[in-house]
Amino acid sequence: MIFLKLLQSFVETLHSEGTPGQVAAGIALGSVLGLTPLLNLHNALAFALIVVLNVSFGGAMLGWALFVTPLWTTFYNTPVMALTNFNNTVVLGSLVCWLVLGIPLFLVSRWGVAHYRATVAERVKRWRLYQLITASKLYNVYRLFRPER
Numbered sequence: 001m002i003f004l005k006l007l008q009s010f011v012e013t014l015h016s017e018g019t020p021g022q023v024a025a026g027i028a029l030g031s032v033l034g035l036t037p038l039l040n041l042h043n044a045l046a047f048a049l050i051v052v053l054n055v056s057f058g059g060a061m062l063g064w065a066l067f068v069t070p071l072w073t074t075f076y077n078t079p080v081m082a083l084t085n086f087n088n089t090v091v092l093g094s095l096v097c098w099l100v101l102g103i104p105l106f107l108v109s110r111w112g113v114a115h116y117r118a119t120v121a122e123r124v125k126r127w128r129l130y131q132l133i134t135a136s137k138l139y140n141v142y143r144l145f146r147p148e149r
Contacts, residue, residue: 026059034067
């Protein structure tokens, strides 16, 4: 039921009269209210900014609802979410880092491999050490188990 209300609020906020920047600013300021204990001076300042600035009040309330701890506690207490182990900060932080860095890492790695193959690979194959390793019996055993390309 909470999820449906949150989804309804999200859709209403997206279709409101505010600009995308106003909605985003409202969500960002509202998230402060949900991430920290409510009765603090900085939350009073955040709420004052929400009221005084030309930001989406609905967006702020949505941001607050998205980041408030009881919502995440309810989600975590569902059977599937408990298996994610997101209450472990290392697990959650690692996932967030991967989500941020995954695509840039893929693109840079793809460029690096292509660049290596086009410029350096042939020189490495001429090295004496490379030739000794590829001529060894151990390397021949490795080639038996290596998948075909």
